[in-house]
Amino acid sequence: MPxxxxxxxxxxxxxxxxxxxxxxxxxxxxxxxxxxxxxxGFTLISSRxxxxxxxxxxxxxxxxxxxxFNGGSVLGPHGxxxxxxxxxxxxxxxxxxxxxxxxxxxxxxxxxxxxLRDPHGVSTERxxxxxxxxxxxxxxxxxxxxxxxxxxxxxxxxxxxxxVEVEVQTRLAGLATALRSQPYYLDVxxxxxxxxxxxxxxxxxxxxxxxxxxVVGDMANDLPMFAEAGLAIAMGQAPEAVRAAADxxxxxxxxxxFAEAIRRYVLPRATVGSAA
Numbered sequence: 001m002p003x004x005x006x007x008x009x010x011x012x013x014x015x016x017x018x019x020x021x022x023x024x025x026x027x028x029x030x031x032x033x034x035x036x037x038x039x040x041g042f043t044l045i046s047s048r049x050x051x052x053x054x055x056x057x058x059x060x061x062x063x064x065x066x067x068x069f070n071g072g073s074v075l076g077p078h079g080x081x082x083x084x085x086x087x088x089x090x091x092x093x094x095x096x097x098x099x100x101x102x103x104x105x106x107x108x109x110x111x112x113x114x115x116l117r118d119p120h121g122v123s124t125e126r127x128x129x130x131x132x133x134x135x136x137x138x139x140x141x142x143x144x145x146x147x148x149x150x151x152x153x154x155x156x157x158x159x160x161x162x163x164v165e166v167e168v169q170t171r172l173a174g175l176a177t178a179l180r181s182q183p184y185y186l187d188v189x190x191x192x193x194x195x196x197x198x199x200x201x202x203x204x205x206x207x208x209x210x211x212x213x214x215v216v217g218d219m220a221n222d223l224p225m226f227a228e229a230g231l232a233i234a235m236g237q238a239p240e241a242v243r244a245a246a247d248x249x250x251x252x253x254x255x256x257x258f259a260e261a262i263r264r265y266v267l268p269r270a271t272v273g274s275a276a
Contacts, residue, residue: 004230006269007212009035009262010067010199013046013056014130014182015218016235017258022130024059031259032060038270041206043067045198047181047221049109049149050075052131065205069109069150070181070221071198072189074205083201085190086110089146091176095168095188096141099153102164104186107135107152110144117141122154123184153186161186179221187221196224214266216250216258218242231269233261 011017018024035042042060045067046053053068063077074083087095099106105122108115114135116124128134153168155161165186168178178188195217203210211230215222218235219242226232226245234246235257243249248265251257 004209004211004269006040006214006231006266008041008043008203008206008208009214009216009266010043010045010202010225010229011215011258012195012217012219012222013044013048013053015237015253016216016222017044017056017253019253022126024056025256025259027256027259029060031262034267035262035270036061038267040266040270041208043202045071045195045202045215045225047150047185047187048131049112049114050079051112051133054079055132065202067195067198067202070177070179070187070189070193071195071201071225072149072193074198074201082205084149085193085197086146087148087151087176087188087190091172091191092145092148092151092188093142094171095151095153095176095178098164098168098171102160103155104161104164105154106141107154108141108144108148109150109152110147115141115144122156149189151188153188154184155186156184158183179219181219181221194224195222196228199225199228214269216261218253231265233265235261 032042043062043064043066047070050068065076067074072085076082096106116135119137176188176191177194181187210228213229214231215225215229216233218238223245232246233248234243236252250261
């Protein structure tokens with residue numbers, strides 16, 4: 001295990017902080033309070049839009065910068081935009097065409113809204129529950145090109161989406177980042193918009209040494225922040241490659257793994273920090 005004392009924790013949301021039903025448990029909330037009591041800062045980084053993080057940020061009384069769209073947008077504690085990266089026009093056009101070609105639904109996050117063509121499509125009810133707001137239904141998405149914060153390919157066929165992920169990565173190499181945030185969501189963002197960028201930006205705004213940062217995540221889109229942090233913790237249900245890249249592995253998010261990560265791995269290092 002790395003030895004530097006931990007001063008701050010940044011957590012992924014879906015698959016890490018919340019349950020598969022998108023619920024914040026009392027144990028998770030209590031764990032965040034224990035961080036505050038130990039003098040360890042806390043914030044969130046997510047593939048969600050800022051609006052879809054608001055309820056959790058409020059419930060956890062987060063008063064630090066946070067990151068949305070896989071690190072593409074970094075916002076201050078009151079929601080003010082500190083940094084923002086959008087997908088280049090042509091990269092978004094190519095990704096939309098590939099999704100259509102393979103029968104993958106497309107969602108667009110732009111202008112502070114969630115845009116889609118089919119309000120009853122794959123995973124729309126799940127996303128409504130997670131985000132807490134309704135999508136805007138449009139006949140076509142072309143009018144949003146050049147303004148897109150995040151483009152999502154959605155499919156319940158996880159093997160298909162894995163193949164599409166590889167194709168999109170190949171076609172958009174250097175033009176956009178394409179990684180799954182869940183087995184059923186393929187996120188396309190600006191080429192520099194990833195969670196590594198997001199945690200670096202947050203730490204830069206806080207004046208925090210990355211070696212004193214802990215992060216928690218569960219999917220391939222969390223790997224860039226694992227590479228930056230002094231302590232990387234993977235959720236127990238994470239794919240093998242994600243668990244292998246972490247410094248520690250906690251229980252799954254169905255078994256209070258987030259709370260365990262704080263209790264078992266972060267707080268003991270905070271005690272070292274306060275004694276130093």
